[in-house]
Amino acid sequence: MTFPHLFRPLQIGSRTVKNRVMLPPHAHVVSTLWGTDLEAERHIGYWAERTSAGWVDGVSAHVRNSLVPGFEPTGVGAQSDGHFRQPYFLDRVGRLAEVLHRDDTILTVQMILQGGMPHGASSVLSGPVVNQVPHTLTREEIDWFVAEYAHGAEQIALAGADGVELHLNHDDMLEYFLSPLTNRREDEYGGNLDGRLRFPLRILAELRRAMGPDRIVGVRLNLREEEPGGYDVEGAGGAVEIARALEASGYVDYLSCAIGSPWGDPSYIQSQHHRPAEWSDLAAPVTAAVSIPVGYTGRVTGPAVAEELLAAGHVDFVGMARAVIADGKLLVKAQEGRPEEIRPCVGGNECISRRIVDGTPFSCAVNPEAGREADHAQQPAKHPGTVLVVGGGPAGMEVAGIAAERGHRVTLWEQSETLGGQLRSAAQAPRHEDYLSFLEWQEHRLRRAGVTVEKSRTATVDAVLAFGADRVVVATGATPRRPEITGVELPHVHTSVAVLTGEVAADELGEHVLVVAQDDHLPPLSVADFLAERGHRVTLVQGTPGPAPLVSRYLLGSILARLDRGGVALHGSLQPTLIESGQVTLRHVYSGAERTLSPVDSVVLSCGAVPHSALHDQLREQGVRADLLGDAYAPRRMVFATKQARELALTL
Ligand SMILES: Cc1cc2nc3c(=O)[nH]c(=O)nc-3n(C[C@H](O)[C@H](O)[C@H](O)COP(=O)(O)O)c2cc1C
Numbered sequence: 001m002t003f004p005h006l007f008r009p010l011q012i013g014s015r016t017v018k019n020r021v022m023l024p025p026h027a028h029v030v031s032t033l034w035g036t037d038l039e040a041e042r043h044i045g046y047w048a049e050r051t052s053a054g055w056v057d058g059v060s061a062h063v064r065n066s067l068v069p070g071f072e073p074t075g076v077g078a079q080s081d082g083h084f085r086q087p088y089f090l091d092r093v094g095r096l097a098e099v100l101h102r103d104d105t106i107l108t109v110q111m112i113l114q115g116g117m118p119h120g121a122s123s124v125l126s127g128p129v130v131n132q133v134p135h136t137l138t139r140e141e142i143d144w145f146v147a148e149y150a151h152g153a154e155q156i157a158l159a160g161a162d163g164v165e166l167h168l169n170h171d172d173m174l175e176y177f178l179s180p181l182t183n184r185r186e187d188e189y190g191g192n193l194d195g196r197l198r199f200p201l202r203i204l205a206e207l208r209r210a211m212g213p214d215r216i217v218g219v220r221l222n223l224r225e226e227e228p229g230g231y232d233v234e235g236a237g238g239a240v241e242i243a244r245a246l247e248a249s250g251y252v253d254y255l256s257c258a259i260g261s262p263w264g265d266p267s268y269i270q271s272q273h274h275r276p277a278e279w280s281d282l283a284a285p286v287t288a289a290v291s292i293p294v295g296y297t298g299r300v301t302g303p304a305v306a307e308e309l310l311a312a313g314h315v316d317f318v319g320m321a322r323a324v325i326a327d328g329k330l331l332v333k334a335q336e337g338r339p340e341e342i343r344p345c346v347g348g349n350e351c352i353s354r355r356i357v358d359g360t361p362f363s364c365a366v367n368p369e370a371g372r373e374a375d376h377a378q379q380p381a382k383h384p385g386t387v388l389v390v391g392g393g394p395a396g397m398e399v400a401g402i403a404a405e406r407g408h409r410v411t412l413w414e415q416s417e418t419l420g421g422q423l424r425s426a427a428q429a430p431r432h433e434d435y436l437s438f439l440e441w442q443e444h445r446l447r448r449a450g451v452t453v454e455k456s457r458t459a460t461v462d463a464v465l466a467f468g469a470d471r472v473v474v475a476t477g478a479t480p481r482r483p484e485i486t487g488v489e490l491p492h493v494h495t496s497v498a499v500l501t502g503e504v505a506a507d508e509l510g511e512h513v514l515v516v517a518q519d520d521h522l523p524p525l526s527v528a529d530f531l532a533e534r535g536h537r538v539t540l541v542q543g544t545p546g547p548a549p550l551v552s553r554y555l556l557g558s559i560l561a562r563l564d565r566g567g568v569a570l571h572g573s574l575q576p577t578l579i580e581s582g583q584v585t586l587r588h589v590y591s592g593a594e595r596t597l598s599p600v601d602s603v604v605l606s607c608g609a610v611p612h613s614a615l616h617d618q619l620r621e622q623g624v625r626a627d628l629l630g631d632a633y634a635p636r637r638m639v640f641a642t643k644q645a646r647e648l649a650l651t652l
């Protein structure tokens with residue numbers, strides 16, 4: 001497969017970009033450029049691995065905020081110091097620019113004030129789930145911000161970056177000015193589009209001045225606001241009209257278009273529930289309306305999708321964030337004719353969510369090396385030996401892959417006929433096909449790395465001892481958990497795994513299905529989605545007040561929208577205490593009051609899993625050293641398993 005459009009150069013203002021791929025902002029979450037020296041090194045190292053893209057729109061830098069003393073801003077990027085006035089700004093951005101320029105890749109820096117913190121055009125909410133009323137900016141404060149943006153842009157030019165991008169979307173303070181939904185001002189900064197654009201254009205004038213003719217100025221633009229009252233693509237004040245006005249100003253060299261809010265369906269980081277590049281056609285009228293280059297970002301999942309958009313003429317360039325988190329060598333592999341070797345992103349958004357909901361540092365579910373490139377930790381093993389991995393789920397496959405790539409002779413035993421463990425059943429849920437692509441990729445990878453995979457192979461202590469490996473890794477996974485509820489053993493109670501794999505046929509479930517959720521992430525919602533799609537009338541109960549507390553706002557909206565369309569009823573703060581034929585007794589976890597739900601034809605348990613660590617225990621009893629990891633250690637999500645697998649594999 002060739003990609004003739006993808007690898008064509010592109011002229012953006014004064015800069016020639018070597019291909020049509022722009023990497024939009026995301027790496028400050030992978031490892032911040034503004035943290036410790038090590039974090040900054042990792043940030044730069046992350047990009048250094050990805051210079052096959054012509055353009056890194058990489059540095060997302062917050063503008064200093066203006067606050068009354070003692071006010072504590074909250075939300076994304078909440079801080080009052082900003083990044084442009086940090087003593088290390090010039091040095092770190094300068095070093096990044098240098099690294100990228102060596103490979104003929106350009107660098108633009110995004111200026112952002114997402115969430116307002118607390119500023120807005122008016123004291124109006126931008127959506128129904130973010131209930132923080134903004135402070136209405138005064139004219140004096142507007143002047144102060146214009147000067148602050150001007151200072152930031154001067155720093156960008158001084159650092160040697162190639163340009164600046166103004167963040168005019170994703171609930172930025174400036175989108176609040178642009179949008180008729182949130183801008184209700186009656187002064188010169190409100191009213192029609194001219195008024196609503198006045199503040200952004202004053203800033204853009206300063207950015208242009210700071211960049212001069214030699215560097216570039218761009219705008220990140222939302223193509224369509226989802227909330228009623230927001231702007232659309234076409235029509236008065238819509239994206240097409242905004243794009244024309246931006247071009248006419250003479251300040252702007254490119255438009256980087258996206259879709260989605262920070263919380264809705266879709267979010268601007270669209271989950272696996274959405275088709276690749278689902279809204280890219282919305283960019284086409286903008287591309288047609290202006291002569292400056294226009295790009296689209298949003299689940300451009302690989303080179304084939306990118307090539308298609310470019311060939312269709314929808315846009316002049318494409319943005320890819322998560323696809324290159326998952327595989328930093330994506331473009332190299334595409335260019336060298338090895339696209340099947342590209343590690344696919346599964347779209348579960350752990351990259352953005354983990355930090356927010358779990359409080360854990362960045363990790364990618366499929367690529368635990370992402371963000372650690374600068375450590376150069378994955379070196380050939382000093383003493384290659386034999387490694388036996390027992391269990392072929394995500395943890396076992398990853399540890400086997402890395403160990404073999406480091407030079408060990410690796411054998412993987414899997415009890416069932418297929419690799420993948422619980423991920424394979426999870427892949428049966430609607431819109432989860434990317435999991436299957438990932439499993440397919442892992443199997444190919446293990447083959448390429450020379451791992452001997454033996455399926456339908458049950459490990460016993462004797463078999464492990466007879467094998468005589470230098471190191472044994474036990475990644476035997478977990479089994480679905482059945483909570484202690486009276487009646488849980490009745491024949492109409494099933495696990496979600498049995499339902500998803502088809503072990504329990506749809507007609508066995510009957511019409512009314514109750515999903516019992518005791519798992520704080522996506523699985524209960526996914527099995528409810530699966531059931532609704534097959535025509536069942538689904539009720540889901542969970543003990544937590546709201547659904548899936550560990551699913552972040554960047555994904556939750558998409559699955560909740562699907563469940564609502566499928567007629568699924570969600571109830572919080574309820575736990576089943578008694579399952580009977582035809583009905584279930586539910587107890588309110590706070591008040592203790594009980595109620596009966598009926599009719600219930602079947603009950604589906606989505607209650608997590610319990611570790612399957614018996615082999616490890618037996619090996620230890622025999623004095624055999626074995627490492628335990630993944631769900632067999634403690635059942636969590638794939639991202640936890642692959643991260644542990646990497647850490648262990650580097651010690652082998
Ligand atoms: C971890 C992470 C951090 C992000 N941070 C920013 C940001 O600071 N500014 C921005 O405009 N977009 C940000 N985004 C959105 C991406 O630039 C991109 O628009 C989004 O991920 C959809 O593209 P993709 O499907 O190629 O990942 C971020 C995305 C991720 C995954």
Ligand code: SF4
Nearest residue numbers: 345346349351364365
């Ligand atoms: S964490 Fe998930 S969504 Fe993010 S890049 Fe990795 S695979 Fe893709």
